Amino acid sequence: MDELSTHENAYVRPSPTRGVLGGVALNTSEVTKLCEHVGYDVILIETVGLGQSEITIDNVVDCVVFIVPPGSGDSLQGAKKGIMEIADIVCINKYDSEYKKVCERLKRQIESAMSLTMSKHMYSSVYHKQRKIQWTSPVELISA
Numbered sequence: 001m002d003e004l005s006t007h008e009n010a011y012v013r014p015s016p017t018r019g020v021l022g023g024v025a026l027n028t029s030e031v032t033k034l035c036e037h038v039g040y041d042v043i044l045i046e047t048v049g050l051g052q053s054e055i056t057i058d059n060v061v062d063c064v065v066f067i068v069p070p071g072s073g074d075s076l077q078g079a080k081k082g083i084m085e086i087a088d089i090v091c092i093n094k095y096d097s098e099y100k101k102v103c104e105r106l107k108r109q110i111e112s113a114m115s116l117t118m119s120k121h122m123y124s125s126v127y128h129k130q131r132k133i134q135w136t137s138p139v140e141l142i143s144a
Contacts, residue, residue: 067092
């Protein structure tokens with residue numbers, strides 16, 4: 001973030017929640033709209049971490065990427081009702097050397113848990129026509 005914040009085409013702004021539940025600050029939606037209005041075409045919002053009730057981010061962004069670290073307590077701790085229902089993409093981080101087997105096992109567990117949730121309905125604009133599509137969230141193995 002330190003390096004990104006010095007780039008002339010990037011704007012980095014902290015957005016503390018000040019104890020507000022939901023995972024994002026009260027004005028995050030308005031700040032996002034303002035950034036879009038002044039010409040930023042890619043806006044990344046990091047939440048304070050998601051719990052079962054902290055899913056406000058789904059109302060603010062176009063795509064929710066849920067990043068899961070391997071071996072952080074109960075392997076299915078992240079597969080809570082609410083989080084898995086809003087995730088558009090699930091990424092299991094640290095998929096390198098010593099964590100590969102743990103990540104692969106966690107991927108199978110999350111995919112199994114997600115098969116029990118309803119798929120999301122998203123809207124796609126093709127040739128300026130809104131089209132409702134059914135989206136099944138992929139689970140990807142990544143290494144930051």
